[in-house]
Amino acid sequence: MTALKHDTLTLTRSIKAPPARLFPLMTQPEFRAEWGAPTENTRLDIVDADIRPGGRELSRCGPADNPEFEVTTDFHHLEAPALLIFTETIRIEGAPISSGLCTVEITAEGAGSHLTVTAQLASLIGDEMAEGYTQGWTAALANLARLAERQTP
Numbered sequence: 001m002t003a004l005k006h007d008t009l010t011l012t013r014s015i016k017a018p019p020a021r022l023f024p025l026m027t028q029p030e031f032r033a034e035w036g037a038p039t040e041n042t043r044l045d046i047v048d049a050d051i052r053p054g055g056r057e058l059s060r061c062g063p064a065d066n067p068e069f070e071v072t073t074d075f076h077h078l079e080a081p082a083l084l085i086f087t088e089t090i091r092i093e094g095a096p097i098s099s100g101l102c103t104v105e106i107t108a109e110g111a112g113s114h115l116t117v118t119a120q121l122a123s124l125i126g127d128e129m130a131e132g133y134t135q136g137w138t139a140a141l142a143n144l145a146r147l148a149e150r151q152t153p
Helices: 019-027 029-036 127-151
Strands: 005-015 042-049 056-063 069-079 083-092 095-109 112-123
Touching: 005 127, 019 029, 019 083, 019 095, 019 112, 019 127, 029 042, 029 056, 029 127, 095 127, 112 127
Parallel strands: none
Antiparallel strands: 005 112, 042 056, 056 069, 069 083, 083 095, 095 112
16 A cells, blocks of 8 residues: 655745846756755756746656656746746656645845745655655755855855
């Protein structure tokens, strides 16, 4: 039987880049591929990207030598530079292991931004998916902050 587990994860981060600079880093595939891999030993390959309401992104991620996770992301709402809502399904060898609704909120905070990512997750593999999601998003947001701060004058 499937080990169904529901979780809601909320991650926040202050980033020293204004919302107008941060939003494109979150939505343009070349930047997403740069910050999305959580560690040096992992990678995120954007296979196809149509980032707009009703658009879809296909990607692979995981260990650099075997990006085994297939990710289908469907974009539902983009409101630059403040809001991004999407769903994603993660598969291994075609078998789904999780689906989730992600909401990204960006608000101005002084000269920078306050970022809130909320992921409502349905894991088909039990607790380990929420743990992996939290670790992956936490590391990816640290990468995003470094990238944004390097590119902000």
